[in-house]
Amino acid sequence: MRPAHWRGYGAVLAATHATPVTGELADLPREDHTHAAVGAATRRTDQRLRAVDDRTADGWTRRVAARWRAVAADLATLLDQVDRLGAELRERPADLVLCHGDPHLGNLLLGPDRQVWLIDWDDAVLAPRERDLMFVLGGGPAFAPAAGVDEAAFLAGYGPVRPDPVRLAYHLGVRALDDMWSWSADVADAGLPEADRVRALSIVDGLLSPLGLVTLARRALRDLGRERD
Numbered sequence: 001m002r003p004a005h006w007r008g009y010g011a012v013l014a015a016t017h018a019t020p021v022t023g024e025l026a027d028l029p030r031e032d033h034t035h036a037a038v039g040a041a042t043r044r045t046d047q048r049l050r051a052v053d054d055r056t057a058d059g060w061t062r063r064v065a066a067r068w069r070a071v072a073a074d075l076a077t078l079l080d081q082v083d084r085l086g087a088e089l090r091e092r093p094a095d096l097v098l099c100h101g102d103p104h105l106g107n108l109l110l111g112p113d114r115q116v117w118l119i120d121w122d123d124a125v126l127a128p129r130e131r132d133l134m135f136v137l138g139g140g141p142a143f144a145p146a147a148g149v150d151e152a153a154f155l156a157g158y159g160p161v162r163p164d165p166v167r168l169a170y171h172l173g174v175r176a177l178d179d180m181w182s183w184s185a186d187v188a189d190a191g192l193p194e195a196d197r198v199r200a201l202s203i204v205d206g207l208l209s210p211l212g213l214v215t216l217a218r219r220a221l222r223d224l225g226r227e228r229d
Contacts, residue, residue, distance in 0.1 A: 001105070006150040008116035009108060009136075010157025016118070017097040017129050025098060031127030033089040033170065035082065038178045042079055045181040046072060049188065060197045064187035067204055074218065075180065081221050082173035089170060096126040103132050130167035134175070137163055169220035176217035180207055 001009075019025070050072065052065035068075075100107075101123030109117040125131065136154050155161070186192060186200035207214045 001110070001150070002114060003150055003153040004114035005108075005110055005116055006153035007157035008114060009118075010154040010159075012116055012118050012157075013100070013103060013132055014158045016100055017132070019098045021096075021098055021126060025126075028098070029125050030096060031094070031099075031125055031131060033086040035086055035174045035177075038174055038181070039079060039083065041185075042075065042177045042181045045185055046075065049184065052188075058190055060194070060201065061188040061190070064184050064201060064204060067201075067208065068184055071208060071214070074214070075177065078173055078214070078217060078221070079177055082170060082177065085166060085170040085173065089167065094128045094167075097129050099125050099127045099129065099131045101125045101127070101131065104135050128164070128167050129161070130163050131171050133161070133163050134168045134171045137168060165220070165224060169217070169224055172213070172217040172220050176207065176213040179213060180204070183207070 021028075046068070049065040049068040052061055054062050054065070057065065100118060100121060102120065103118055107118060107120045109119060111117070130137075136149055136151060183200045183203045187197050187204060189197070192200075206212050209215065
């Protein structure tokens with residue numbers, strides 16, 4: 001990702017968010033700030049992994065259960081605060097725009113002349129623009145390059161914007177919990193090929209790393225004064 005790519009990335013998202021919501025686009029799902037499925041799945045996964053019997057479980061399940069138990073209290077706090085933010089945001093009007101829904105860098109194609117294409121639109125949704133912007137302005141958590149996020153170049157392409165920090169923190173938290181439970185469940189799934197379980201465990205480790213999505217979500221809540229240190 002060169003600066004020109006970051007600018008192109010910003011321009012693509014700006015064009016997406018400026019797209020008139022007419023015709024079939026008006027039938028897309030709408031963000032309602034309920035995240036009920038994510039909350040329920042996180043609680044089920046918590047119960048399951050806390051109950052893992054280390055004497056009988058296979059090695060991969062034991063590994064992911066140990067990681068989950070080590071951060072279980074933090075995940076419970078994160079879920080509680082996301083629930084509170086969701087309730088707050090349901091009482092606040094929002095401008096819904098066309099959002100990609102999952103515009104992390106793994107969904108970008110880069111051309112030799114600094115072109116940028118955004119692919120994989122199956123999560124398209126009508127939502128506040130923060131639903132997409134959190135992938136950059138929230139720290140660029142998913143597939144971020146080692147050099148980090150070039151936020152200035154991105155904003156040069158996107159244009160002036162004043163994102164709502166509460167909405168950014170909410171979407172970061174929901175995504176962190178969604179990724180954490182789903183990848184942890186894959187590690188503990190004895191029916192998956194071992195290579196898939198190994199990859200899933202590496203992603204869990206990434207989520208919990210100092211620059212991982214769980215860490216970034218907790219930091220965003222602390223910045224709002226919504227989470228303990």
